[in-house]
Amino acid sequence: MTVLLQDFIVEEHIKNALKEDIGFGDITTDFLVPEEKKIIAKMNTRQDGVLCGIDIVEKVFKTLSKDVEIKKFFKDGDEIKKGDTLAIIEGNARAILTGERTALNYIQRLSGIATETAKYQEAIGNNKARITDTRKTTPGFRMFEKYAVQTGGARLHRFNLSDCVMIKDNHIQYAGSITKAVENIRKYLSHTHKIEIECDTIEQVKEAVEANADIIMLDNMDTKLMKECVELINKRALTEASGNVTIDTIGEIAETGVDVISSSAIVAKAKTLDIALDM
Numbered sequence: 545m546t547v548l549l550q551d552f553i554v555e556e557h558i559k560n561a562l563k564e565d566i567g568f569g570d571i572t573t574d575f576l577v578p579e580e581k582k583i584i585a586k587m588n589t590r591q592d593g594v595l596c597g598i599d600i601v602e603k604v605f606k607t608l609s610k611d612v613e614i615k616k617f618f619k620d621g622d623e624i625k626k627g628d629t630l631a632i633i634e635g636n637a638r639a640i641l642t643g644e645r646t647a648l649n650y651i652q653r654l655s656g657i658a659t660e661t662a663k664y665q666e667a668i669g670n671n672k673a674r675i676t677d678t679r680k681t682t683p684g685f686r687m688f689e690k691y692a693v694q695t696g697g698a699r700l701h702r703f704n705l706s707d708c709v710m711i712k713d714n715h716i717q718y719a720g721s722i723t724k725a726v727e728n729i730r731k732y733l734s735h736t737h738k739i740e741i742e743c744d745t746i747e748q749v750k751e752a753v754e755a756n757a758d759i760i761m762l763d764n765m766d767t768k769l770m771k772e773c774v775e776l777i778n779k780r781a782l783t784e785a786s787g788n789v790t791i792d793t794i795g796e797i798a799e800t801g802v803d804v805i806s807s808s809a810i811v812a813k814a815k816t817l818d819i820a821l822d823m
Contacts, residue, residue: 593659609639660814661696671798
């Protein structure tokens with residue numbers, strides 16, 4: 545599934561971000577910079593990474609002034625190196641100075657996530673597994689963070705609670721068993737939705753296979769048990785590894801033969817990429 549950043553959604557998000565940052569006016573810039581003043585600024589990266597959010601930067605400045613022009617030298621998904629000039633921005637000084645922080649907040653955060661995601665995917669090596677995100681995202685910013693994850697080369701997990709059934713331990717306890725949980729959910733579920741079951745033991749995995757689960761999550765298992773479960777499932781369901789996934793462990797997890805490896809770290813622990821606007 546591809547995250548399409550629809551213009552009307554992005555524009556509304558940017559308007560709200562600018563309202564939050566500007567308040568009733570940029571009193572520093574408006575009192576010091578003449579209204580007709582024009583400037584040229586370079587957006588430079590001070591770190592290596594994967595670029596994400598350059599088109600959003602353009603929309604931020606265009607929202608403040610249609611006269612601002614931006615010449616982009618890279619596109620989202622490109623590898624960038626310390627010292628690279630990502631874009632040159634020219635136009636109304638007030639618009640550029642006022643929008644600087646908001647524009648940088650978008651591109652620094654998204655490039656940081658894309659960069660972290662690419663590191664995790666690279667650590668998987670030649671194994672078939674792909675890294676995927678989780679729902680542990682920033683409220684109101686999920687669409688952008690998932691776009692960044694995808695830009696970094698990963699698959700995407702469900703977008704929200706209505707996107708896919710995920711039966712976890714608490715659901716199993718409430719239903720009485722995995723079998724009963726699946727039977728009950730199938731009474732109401734659309735044929736277009738998949739069912740994923742979170743399993744902690746090989747006994748649960750066996751039951752999930754018999755229940756015809758579409759996806760089986762191998763949750764917090766050691767790699768020996770995980771490999772045994774993958775062999776047991778034998779492609780009868782998509783396999784997902786989850787829990788204790790780090791940049792140091794992901795390679796070993798991928799060796800078990802799982803299809804996807806989910807981790808919140810690629811979003812929650814990603815550091816912003818150091819990108820600056822130099823006037």
